Amino acid sequence: xxxxxxxxxxxxxxxxxxxxxxxxxxxxxxxxxxxxxxxxxxxxxxxxxxxxxxxxxxxxxxxxxxxxxxxxxxxxxxxxxxx
Amino acid sequence: xxxxxxxxxxxxxxxxxxxxxxxxxxxxxxxxxxxxxxxxxxxxxxxxxxxxxxxxxxxxxxxxxxxxxxxxxxxxxxxxxxxxxxxxxxxxxxxxxxxxxxxxxxxxxxxxxxxxxxxxxxxxxxxxxxxxxxxxxxxxxxxxxxxxxxxxxxxxxxxxxxxxxxxxxxxxxxxxxxxxxxxxxxxxxxxxxxxxxxxxxxxxxxxxxxxxxxxxxxxxxxxxxxxxxxxxxxxxxxxxxxxxxxxxxxxxxxxxxxxxxxxxxxxxxxxxxxxxxxxxxxxxxxxxxxxxxxxxxxxxxxxxxxxxxxxxxxxxxxxxxxxxxxxxxxxxxxxxxxxxxxxxxxxxxxxxxxxxxxxxxxxxxxxxxxxxxxxxxxxxxxxxxxxxxxxxxxxxxxxxxxxxxxxxxxxxxxxxxxxxxxxxxxxxxxxxxxxxxxxxxxxxxxxxxxxxxxxxxxxxxxxxxxxxxxxxxxxxxxxxxxxxxxxxxxxxxxxxxxxxxxxxxxxxxxxxxxxxxxxxxxxxxxxxxxxxxxxxxxxxxxxxxxxxxxxxxxxxxxxxxxxxxxxxxxxxxxxxxxxxxxxxxxxxxxxxxxxxxxxxxxxxxxxxxxxxxxxxxxxxxxxxxxxxxxxxxxxxxxxxxxxxxxxxxxxxxxxxxxxxxxxxxxxxxxxxxxxxxxxxxxxxxxxxxxxxxxxxxxxxxxxxxxxxxxxxxxxxxxxxxxxxxxxxxxxxxxxxxxxxxxxxxxxxxxxxxxxxx
Amino acid sequence: xxxxxxxxxxxxxxxxxxxxxxxxxxxxxxxxxxxxxxxxxxxxxxxxxxxxxxxxxxxxxxxxxxxxxxxxxxxxxxxxxxxxxxxxxxxxxxxxxxxxxxxxxxxxxxxxxxxxxxxxxxxxxxxxxxxxxxxxxxxxxxxxxxxxxxxxxxxx
Numbered sequence: 001x002x003x004x005x006x007x008x009x010x011x012x013x014x015x016x017x018x019x020x021x022x023x024x025x026x027x028x029x030x031x032x033x034x035x036x037x038x039x040x041x042x043x044x045x046x047x048x049x050x051x052x053x054x055x056x057x058x059x060x061x062x063x064x065x066x067x068x069x070x071x072x073x074x075x076x077x078x079x080x081x082x083x
Numbered sequence: 084x085x086x087x088x089x090x091x092x093x094x095x096x097x098x099x100x101x102x103x104x105x106x107x108x109x110x111x112x113x114x115x116x117x118x119x120x121x122x123x124x125x126x127x128x129x130x131x132x133x134x135x136x137x138x139x140x141x142x143x144x145x146x147x148x149x150x151x152x153x154x155x156x157x158x159x160x161x162x163x164x165x166x167x168x169x170x171x172x173x174x175x176x177x178x179x180x181x182x183x184x185x186x187x188x189x190x191x192x193x194x195x196x197x198x199x200x201x202x203x204x205x206x207x208x209x210x211x212x213x214x215x216x217x218x219x220x221x222x223x224x225x226x227x228x229x230x231x232x233x234x235x236x237x238x239x240x241x242x243x244x245x246x247x248x249x250x251x252x253x254x255x256x257x258x259x260x261x262x263x264x265x266x267x268x269x270x271x272x273x274x275x276x277x278x279x280x281x282x283x284x285x286x287x288x289x290x291x292x293x294x295x296x297x298x299x300x301x302x303x304x305x306x307x308x309x310x311x312x313x314x315x316x317x318x319x320x321x322x323x324x325x326x327x328x329x330x331x332x333x334x335x336x337x338x339x340x341x342x343x344x345x346x347x348x349x350x351x352x353x354x355x356x357x358x359x360x361x362x363x364x365x366x367x368x369x370x371x372x373x374x375x376x377x378x379x380x381x382x383x384x385x386x387x388x389x390x391x392x393x394x395x396x397x398x399x400x401x402x403x404x405x406x407x408x409x410x411x412x413x414x415x416x417x418x419x420x421x422x423x424x425x426x427x428x429x430x431x432x433x434x435x436x437x438x439x440x441x442x443x444x445x446x447x448x449x450x451x452x453x454x455x456x457x458x459x460x461x462x463x464x465x466x467x468x469x470x471x472x473x474x475x476x477x478x479x480x481x482x483x484x485x486x487x488x489x490x491x492x493x494x495x496x497x498x499x500x501x502x503x504x505x506x507x508x509x510x511x512x513x514x515x516x517x518x519x520x521x522x523x524x525x526x527x528x529x530x531x532x533x534x535x536x537x538x539x540x541x542x543x544x545x546x547x548x549x550x551x552x553x554x555x556x557x558x559x560x561x562x563x564x565x566x567x568x569x570x571x572x573x574x575x576x577x578x579x580x581x582x583x584x585x586x587x588x589x590x591x592x593x594x595x596x597x598x599x600x601x602x603x604x605x606x607x608x609x610x611x612x613x614x615x616x617x618x619x620x621x622x623x624x625x626x627x628x629x630x631x632x633x634x635x636x637x638x639x640x641x642x643x644x645x646x647x648x649x650x651x652x653x654x655x656x657x658x659x660x661x662x663x664x665x666x667x668x669x670x671x672x673x674x675x676x677x678x679x680x681x682x683x684x685x686x687x688x689x690x691x692x693x694x695x696x697x698x699x700x701x702x703x704x705x706x707x708x709x710x711x712x713x714x715x716x717x718x719x720x721x722x723x724x725x726x727x728x729x730x731x732x733x734x735x736x737x738x739x740x741x742x743x744x745x746x747x748x749x750x751x752x753x754x755x756x757x758x759x760x761x762x763x764x765x766x767x768x769x770x771x772x773x774x775x776x777x778x779x780x781x782x783x784x785x786x787x788x789x790x791x792x793x794x795x796x797x798x799x800x801x802x803x804x805x806x807x808x809x810x811x812x813x814x815x816x817x818x819x820x821x822x823x824x825x826x827x828x829x830x831x832x833x834x835x836x837x838x839x840x
Numbered sequence: 841x842x843x844x845x846x847x848x849x850x851x852x853x854x855x856x857x858x859x860x861x862x863x864x865x866x867x868x869x870x871x872x873x874x875x876x877x878x879x880x881x882x883x884x885x886x887x888x889x890x891x892x893x894x895x896x897x898x899x900x901x902x903x904x905x906x907x908x909x910x911x912x913x914x915x916x917x918x919x920x921x922x923x924x925x926x927x928x929x930x931x932x933x934x935x936x937x938x939x940x941x942x943x944x945x946x947x948x949x950x951x952x953x954x955x956x957x958x959x960x961x962x963x964x965x966x967x968x969x970x971x972x973x974x975x976x977x978x979x980x981x982x983x984x985x986x987x988x989x990x991x992x993x994x995x996x
Binding site: 056 | 264453458500788
Binding site: 104115118120292293295342344347567732739763764768772 | 875876878936938983
């Protein structure tokens with residue numbers, strides 16, 4: 001399994017020491033969240049509140065089973081509400 | 084159920100039903116007064132519920148004495164926060180909801196609920212409220228977002244330490260969250276620019292303004308089971324939240340969604356519902372609690388007021404070299420993330436090499452804010468679009484061409500991070516440029532403005548039950564409530580997929596005990612996700628129908644095809660078999676295996692982002708400062724318009740709300756921190772005579788992630804109006820408008836200031 | 841003490857006793873089971889409670905139940921002729937002039953009152969004639985078109 005580059009939005013950066021991205025070994029969104037929480041326990045609060053994942057521009061708010069392709073552009077974003 | 088049936092990808096199809104203008108199933112009920120909304124249901128023995136509210140913007144609640152009220156004949160239950168113990172399990176977000184429903188030791192805004200009463204009639208309930216004695220210790224208050232950030236501002240919560248900063252602050256404050264988005268190097272970018280424009284903007288607080296006040300009828304019986312009839316955008320979410328807050332199992336609370344008289348995000352949150360349940364539990368009788376209009380304005384969830392700084396730099400040839408913004412929004416009295424959301428949407432329409440947005444979310448002594456149609460985006464778009472307009476003028480470039488030059492396209496890195504797939508901003512701008520509105524001559528004292536807007540749109544948890552009746556028709560039970568006619572669109576999707584007529588399909592909204600969880604009707608997800616679920620359910624039902632035909636004919640399933648509403652035997656040797664219609668198969672269902680149904684439970688994701696461009700002509704009376712919209716055009720990408728009339732309706736409705744927001748609507752707070760205009764007379768929304776016909780142009784760039792190409796449409800059209808109308812006013816009077824709403828006094832002041840220069 | 845009221849509602853004679861301060865809207869909704877008129881504001885600003893009282897368009901939240909005595913009230917429930925919708929009702933459906941529908945009964949009653957006085961109104965007259973009714977969903981575009989179409993149909 002290769003590492004994925006995970007881009008973080010501003011609010012998450014302090015939790016990883018200030019960098020804009022981290023490298024995580026994960027094949028699905030669920031694995032990604034689990035590994036992030038393992039490595040950075042502060043992530044747990046944000047993930048519980050809601051984090052959306054953009055994979056090559058397509059935004060997934062819930063489907064944690066979604067695969068993370070090896071070379072995909074992956075962004076974590078706030079899970080925004082609608083009105 | 085096959086995996087294929089759940090494939091959301093776009094299908095090439097010649098539509099027979101989709102795209103036509105069919106009558107909606109709830110139409111006759113709504114034009115005859117038969118349709119039942121939140122306040123239209125009653126139960127035997129019901130009590131009248133009423134809430135006592137704080138008249139102070141910020142105060143400690145020292146004592147609540149209900150003894151006299153309890154003795155009043157006809158009073159059956161009184162509750163305070165003591166009757167709502169903490170079942171949140173440490174979930175801060177749920178605790179904020181609970182504390183917002185009823186104050187716990189501290190009143191945080193004018194109108195904050197302090198106690199509630201259930202009595203045999205309205206008059207008794209009102210008398211009872213007067214007999215409840217509350218001792219307050221008034222505290223200094225703050226209602227302005229910038230004031231709340233200042234050193235020495237009154238503090239609402241002593242547990243707020245700003246999140247998102249590189250280092251956690253040592254002191255608590257009203258600043259609950261810091262956010263940042265962007266890429267590139269804005270400092271270098273500004274150095275490259277030939278022209279730089281920096282401006283500061285303010286928008287005042289507005290309310291969704293739905294005409295139906297919140298209303299709930301709650302009945303808890305002594306065995307702990309409960310039911311609730313309520314107007315809501317999401318009865319499953321209301322069930323889950325109410326059950327949790329009252330310490331009940333979700334399956335014991337059955338919530339039925341009434342017809343809803345408008346929501347726009349304002350009915351995605353509970354306020355009176357847990358109180359009605361708590362009262363009913365205490366009184367052991369049903370309780371009906373309907374808010375007054377005053378309460379709706381004071382005590383539900385308006386949107387934020389904001390303060391936004393924008394700086395944009397561009398070269399003489401029109402290329403934007405850098406864009407920066409700081410956005411300050413408030414969440415009312417509890418922490419929220421609205422500024423962060425604004426920071427994500429602010430520059431989303433543009434292709435920028437260097438961009439940075441910073442957000443500051445703040446708490447103030449105002450009601451806890453809720454989402455309002457594309458929440459946070461309209462304010463950010465107002466600030467950005469005006470700055471874009473200013474820069475285009477400074478360079479001497481046509482504002483539409485300037486936007487076209489810098490518009491985001493497929494492959495653009497968005498200002499909030501990810502790269503865009505196929506998107507519609509370019510097409511809407513080109514359509515605007517070529518629209519006859521742009522070439523129409525302008526009247527006297529009239530200015531023209533155009534602006535773009537962006538919104539995310541969502542999918543979410545959705546499930547649908549499809550059942551074939553013994554007489555060969557189809558019923559659909561959906562769990563997403565119908566705000567504007569989606570039942571028709573859902574029935575259309577099923578008719579299309581099954582090859583039958585629209586009249587053979589009927590859709591209803593099921594209660595929470597009849598279906599799995601469905602997310603709320605918000606985020607423009609109603610038609611997008613429910614039609615997807617309906618299509619999948621139809622595909623599953625078709626599989627069953629084919630199996631029944633195969634059984635009837637005693638041939639392999641692979642040799643049965645479903646076409647035009649009937650099963651056809653394909654393959655050699657079956658040529659002379661007449662097709663079996665839906666009606667015929669349904670009639671024999673009992674003998675071939677039982678009732679025929681199709682289900683679908685899914686998470687619809689990838690609703691796709693949407694863009695819109697609006698054009699507004701505004702005439703400004705130079706003597707009074709009053710603005711009048713003389714012409715308005717909405718151009719927006721719908722992916723695929725399932726029912727064009729309803730898509731047009733969403734475009735026009737969103738535009739009207741945006742126009743009201745731009746010209747008149749605002750919350751006016753007095754020095755005492757109290758809302759001064761909690762009624763429709765002084766919170767002035769557009770009326771029929773304020774608006775012209777609103778032209779719409781529906782573009783269809785199919786969403787590759789929906790079987791019919793549908794995109795969410797409900798929210799985006801409220802994003803551009805603040806920009807389009809303010810730019811029009813700016814052009815009419817020659818003074819850049821920086822403060823929304825542009826009410827007559829503000830515009831008159833601009834005119835007079837300009838005259839004196 | 842209460843007030844004894846005899847009135848005619850949608851062609852039916854009714855009789856009841858109500859408190860002096862009870863408004864017509866509450867009489868209709870709570871005593872007579874006619875929930876078509878809605879309370880949107882209770883202060884006469886939104887028109888959702890519109891009814892016709894002795895031929896005059898009123899906000900029923902601003903009229904006392906006692907004022908009904910000896911008079912004729914027309915509500916949305918009386919607009920259709922049995923199973924046949926009034927042209928205004930049919931045109932509202934055909935022109936998608938409603939989204940959530942909460943303001944629709946009020947608009948239909950106000951439009952009916954308008955067309956009785958002025959069977960061939962201009963767009964401006966329609967807009968000002970309906971300015972006492974608030975709609976938050978539609979932007980009024982399709983409402984005006986529906987009224988224009990109904991007026992044309994009713995003129996024959």
